Amino acid sequence: MKSISVNDLAALGPDVSIIDVREEAEYSEAWVPGTRNIPLSRFQQSLGDVPIGRTVYVMCASGGRSSRATAHLAGEGYDAVNVMGGITEWYRNGHPVKYQAGGK
Structure with a gap:
């Protein structure tokens, strides 16, 4: 499985496709600008929401869930890269990082 550090991902600029697989409640508290939330709990049913034809970077809170999602995507033929250490x-x-109103 391909992986990338957060610093290397940030160096790629804002035009990359990042999927955050944390659950909606986690994502709504804090998220990386420009990410798309596709919770791991409904990931299989939401594969149609994953961009096709470009590299997809997958993150979660610390790297565990994103590694599972990345492996699944790679098995489905996507060019998927796990973001080590997550958000x-x-x-x-x-x-x-953006925060829900009233947060940090």
Whole structure:
């Protein structure tokens, strides 16, 4: 399975396709700008929402769920890359995160 660090992902710029597989409640609290939320709990039913024909970067809170989703996507023929450390590592490295109104 292909993986990328959060710093290497950030260096690719804003035009990459990032899927966040955390559950909706987690995602609504804090998210990386420009990501699309496709919760792992309904991932199989939502494959039609995954962009086709371009590399898809998959993240979650810390990397466990995204690695499962990345492996599944790769098995389906997608060019999928796991984001190591997820949004937690993204935030720790100083990359932008949006918060629900009233949050941080």
